[in-house]
Amino acid sequence: MSVPRLQLSGIRKAYPAVVANDGIDLEVMPGEIHAILGENGAGKSTLMKIIYGVTRPDEGEIEWEGRRVTIASPAVARKLGIGMVFQHFSLFETLTVAENVALSVQGAQRGANLKARIEELSQRYGLPLDPQRLVHSLSMGERQRVEIVRCLFDDPKLLIMDEPTSVLAPQAVERLFETLRRLAREGCSILYISHKLDEIKTLCHSATVISAGRVTGTCDPSKETSESLARLMIGRDLPVVAHPAPAQDGEVRLAIAELSRVSADPFGTDLKNISLTVRSGEIVGIAGASGNGQRELLEVVSGEEPLERPGVITVCGVEAGRLGPAERRAIGLAFVPADRLGRAVVGSLSLAENALLTANGAGMVRRGFIVFDAVQRFAERCIERFGVKCGGPSAQAKSLSGGNLQKYIVGREILHEPKLLVVSHPTWGVDVNATAFIRQALIELRDAGAGLLVVSDELDELFELCDRIAVIAGGRLSPAKPVAETSVEEIGLWMSGLWPASQAARVA
Amino acid sequence: MSVASPAIAIVLTAVVGCALFSALGKNPLTAFYTFFVAPVAGVNGVAELFLKASPLMLIAMGLAVGFRANVWNIGAEGQLTVGAIAAGGVALHFYGSNSPLILPAMIVAGALGGIAWAAIPALLRTRFNANEILVSLMLTYVAGLLLNYLVHGPWRDPQGYNFPQSQQFTAAELYPILIPGTRLNASVLIAFGAIAAGWAFIEKSFLGYQMRVAGLAGGAARYAGFSLKRTVWIGMLAGGAAAGLAGVGEVAGPIGQLLSSVSPGYGFAAIIVAFVGRLHPLGIFLASLLMSLLYLGGEQAQMSLNLPPAITGIFEGMLLFFLLGADVFVNYRLKRRRTARGAPASAA
Numbered sequence: 001m002s003v004p005r006l007q008l009s010g011i012r013k014a015y016p017a018v019v020a021n022d023g024i025d026l027e028v029m030p031g032e033i034h035a036i037l038g039e040n041g042a043g044k045s046t047l048m049k050i051i052y053g054v055t056r057p058d059e060g061e062i063e064w065e066g067r068r069v070t071i072a073s074p075a076v077a078r079k080l081g082i083g084m085v086f087q088h089f090s091l092f093e094t095l096t097v098a099e100n101v102a103l104s105v106q107g108a109q110r111g112a113n114l115k116a117r118i119e120e121l122s123q124r125y126g127l128p129l130d131p132q133r134l135v136h137s138l139s140m141g142e143r144q145r146v147e148i149v150r151c152l153f154d155d156p157k158l159l160i161m162d163e164p165t166s167v168l169a170p171q172a173v174e175r176l177f178e179t180l181r182r183l184a185r186e187g188c189s190i191l192y193i194s195h196k197l198d199e200i201k202t203l204c205h206s207a208t209v210i211s212a213g214r215v216t217g218t219c220d221p222s223k224e225t226s227e228s229l230a231r232l233m234i235g236r237d238l239p240v241v242a243h244p245a246p247a248q249d250g251e252v253r254l255a256i257a258e259l260s261r262v263s264a265d266p267f268g269t270d271l272k273n274i275s276l277t278v279r280s281g282e283i284v285g286i287a288g289a290s291g292n293g294q295r296e297l298l299e300v301v302s303g304e305e306p307l308e309r310p311g312v313i314t315v316c317g318v319e320a321g322r323l324g325p326a327e328r329r330a331i332g333l334a335f336v337p338a339d340r341l342g343r344a345v346v347g348s349l350s351l352a353e354n355a356l357l358t359a360n361g362a363g364m365v366r367r368g369f370i371v372f373d374a375v376q377r378f379a380e381r382c383i384e385r386f387g388v389k390c391g392g393p394s395a396q397a398k399s400l401s402g403g404n405l406q407k408y409i410v411g412r413e414i415l416h417e418p419k420l421l422v423v424s425h426p427t428w429g430v431d432v433n434a435t436a437f438i439r440q441a442l443i444e445l446r447d448a449g450a451g452l453l454v455v456s457d458e459l460d461e462l463f464e465l466c467d468r469i470a471v472i473a474g475g476r477l478s479p480a481k482p483v484a485e486t487s488v489e490e491i492g493l494w495m496s497g498l499w500p501a502s503q504a505a506r507v508a
Numbered sequence: 509m510s511v512a513s514p515a516i517a518i519v520l521t522a523v524v525g526c527a528l529f530s531a532l533g534k535n536p537l538t539a540f541y542t543f544f545v546a547p548v549a550g551v552n553g554v555a556e557l558f559l560k561a562s563p564l565m566l567i568a569m570g571l572a573v574g575f576r577a578n579v580w581n582i583g584a585e586g587q588l589t590v591g592a593i594a595a596g597g598v599a600l601h602f603y604g605s606n607s608p609l610i611l612p613a614m615i616v617a618g619a620l621g622g623i624a625w626a627a628i629p630a631l632l633r634t635r636f637n638a639n640e641i642l643v644s645l646m647l648t649y650v651a652g653l654l655l656n657y658l659v660h661g662p663w664r665d666p667q668g669y670n671f672p673q674s675q676q677f678t679a680a681e682l683y684p685i686l687i688p689g690t691r692l693n694a695s696v697l698i699a700f701g702a703i704a705a706g707w708a709f710i711e712k713s714f715l716g717y718q719m720r721v722a723g724l725a726g727g728a729a730r731y732a733g734f735s736l737k738r739t740v741w742i743g744m745l746a747g748g749a750a751a752g753l754a755g756v757g758e759v760a761g762p763i764g765q766l767l768s769s770v771s772p773g774y775g776f777a778a779i780i781v782a783f784v785g786r787l788h789p790l791g792i793f794l795a796s797l798l799m800s801l802l803y804l805g806g807e808q809a810q811m812s813l814n815l816p817p818a819i820t821g822i823f824e825g826m827l828l829f830f831l832l833g834a835d836v837f838v839n840y841r842l843k844r845r846r847t848a849r850g851a852p853a854s855a856a
Binding site for chain 2: 302303304324325326327328329335337339341342343344345346347348349353356357358365368369370
């Protein structure tokens with residue numbers, strides 16, 4: 001048997017409050033696609049940071065191709081042949097693809113043949129890219145290709161991919177897998193971090209499951225079922241989201257009529273002739289690869305970008321186009337944005353103080369002064385009912401893990417018993433357990449008679465949650481189809497902007 | 509750590525100050541005593557300390573309301589001047605009246621004057637997105653010229669031998685003295701009141717909470733539906749009102765008339781006070797006393813040590829410099845790294 005490309009033994013990393021990695025062993029062979037599977041906060045990202053030289057382990061050994069090494073910095077990691085594609089891209093939007101690549105490669109490669117080399121690499125690995133294009137005009141999938149090509153310049157022997165599919169449309173996912181398989185065939189090892197079980201089953205040769213900083217199992221994912229993988233990951237069966245049939249003919253809670261709007265952001269997407277209805281007792285989903293107008297649409301719905309004409313948007317029977325977010329909240333709208341820190345909550349304030357952000361109607365403010373008791377009680381209620389793991393209402397919002405913070409935010413909005421709840425990416429970066437909990441809470445809110453609008457780029461999520469699904473592409477919105485009458489394939493096709501014109505015309 | 513950096517800054521200022529004194533050939537211990545202890549020995553000294561501290565604490569509290577929300581009113585000096593002009597205008601218009609309402613009228617006029625001057629940058633910022641730092645700062649010089657025109661021209665004392673000053677205000681137009689035999693007057697109570705009001709606003713009121721959110725995370729304020737324009741208006745006008753009141757405190761207090769200059773830079777020094785006090789009411793209270801001591805110490809140093817008047821400015825500057833420096837080192841770590849050529853170079 002050949003020498004492992006990377007072998008970790010007994011890796012331990014402790015932070016003041018938590019032991020992130022505790023005696024982790026990991027072995028990656030050349031040409032192997034190895035999945036790292038685990039819930040949020042299980043210690044996956046700490047482990048990757050150790051391998052990429054961002055953090056140093058307290059204990060344990062790293063062997064690279066049979067030789068003991070100390071990876072002191074990402075530069076050292078790159079020199080060894082370790083590349084990493086982060087979940088969040090670090091590209092300059094106003095520069096071209098070639099310029100972005102030139103910024104990161106070492107001097108000698110920067111010359112005139114840079115473009116030729118980009119084209120060669122992108123052709124060889126099925127990553128079509130035009131070096132002259134400006135990055136802001138690229139889709140998320142294309143941007144990811146730039147990141148990957150940038151790594152390939154260093155001829156990596158190990159490529160770390162951190163949740164690479166979270167920004168991709170289904171077709172782009174398949175394409176990415178082709179590229180990764182080709183890289184693996186040529187001998188490059190790949191560490192693939194994800195919590196999407198089906199992806200791991202189709203792509204990876206082996207998997208290491210991490211839970212609470214320890215390795216809880218290794219397996220061949222192709223021989224496992226999603227259920228057995230989930231059991232390894234969370235130690236029990238995957239919670240099942242119950243989804244009873246929707247109520248019929250509820251009253252209209254949100255009506256958008258022929259909304260067109262030029263984006264204020266020069267790199268944004270203009271909205272074109274969007275019409276949509278959400279009734280009480282139903283969940284309507286909007287699918288689409290990110291960057292197709294979701295952000296612009298949500299800003300208009302939430303009231304952060306009020307409109308000139310009041311009648312374009314009707315919320316709970318009130319013409320709301322010109323109302324701001326606080327006024328729309330007063331008539332029954334609640335909104336969970338995709339960004340948590342800095343938008344849904346202020347990171348440096350406590351959970352209780354963050355309750356006050358959207359909750360000032362519920363007896364928490366009297367004669368202009370804050371009623372601290374009421375705020376405290378509300379936060380405690382939210383923490384208890386939604387099982388938020390935290391140090392109590394006075395814990396800083398940024399001290400919570402992503403999943404727990406999301407539970408708190410969704411809980412905060414649900415506790416106000418909104419008539420219409422708009423949620424963007426309800427479970428982005430949230431582990432399976434919290435995901436199931438949040439989805440169940442949304443469905444219960446629907447059954448209590450609220451109307452819900454869910455925007456997400458994860459089709460699985462939309463098919464699990466929604467009663468009707470529409471697709472946004474290039475700032476246009478398709479008609480909403482009942483889930484039972486459509487399929488992942490059809491919605492995936494619509495995501496490229498192709499839906500039957502007759503239907504589009506009928507709605508428009 | 510937020511309390512540590514003002515403490516470090518004060519110690520460093522004292523140490524470097526002593527080094528500066530010895531470089532000038534003075535005994536550092538004597539100089540230190542002269543600067544920091546002698547001014548407050550005795551009742552009169554303490555009264556002077558509070559007299560000079562009260563405009564600083566008043567303005568700093570007003571500015572802190574805006575600073576916490578990232579609204580940068582740098583023109584308190586000008587707003588103070590216009591407040592003094594407005595109060596002085598009322599005093600001169602009703603000259604000789606003994607009505608008990610004259611002082612309250614001056615106080616209201618002074619506050620409105622400061623508010624009006626602060627409203628200009630607020631309007632330009634909310635309407636045309638003009639930078640409030642530049643506009644408020646430039647208006648300071650306009651206010652100074654306006655005051656100069658008035659005391660050289662229409663408001664000059666006819667019996668004043670052509671000196672650029674107005675008539676002396678009468679007793680009804682002055683704040684009553686609190687401690688007989690000193691200059692400490694009732695305007696210090698307004699400053700204490702401002703600290704209390706500022707504390708209630710910042711810590712207890714919903715509006716204060718909204719402004720804090722706007723300062724910490726604009727995106728969250730937008731999401732919650734807190735008006736950013738209102739934040740700018742409140743932040744600017746709170747500083748303007750406080751500075752205007754401080755202007756009244758000067759002309760209806762120790763000065764007692766309009767002169768071509770009514771403030772030794774309180775409006776600018778208050779910015780330092782606000783930051784040394786960490787934008788917190790209690791901190792501002794303590795920092796204003798410290799800054800006031802620097803003023804008194806500077807005067808004492810001029811008289812007993814033959815040092816130039818610039819000494820006060822040097823100490824003010826050192827205090828702010830060391831505070832900002834300490835903040836950098838509290839928030840960032842200094843790291844040595846090797847450059848590509850292998851030569852060591854340091855970078856923050």
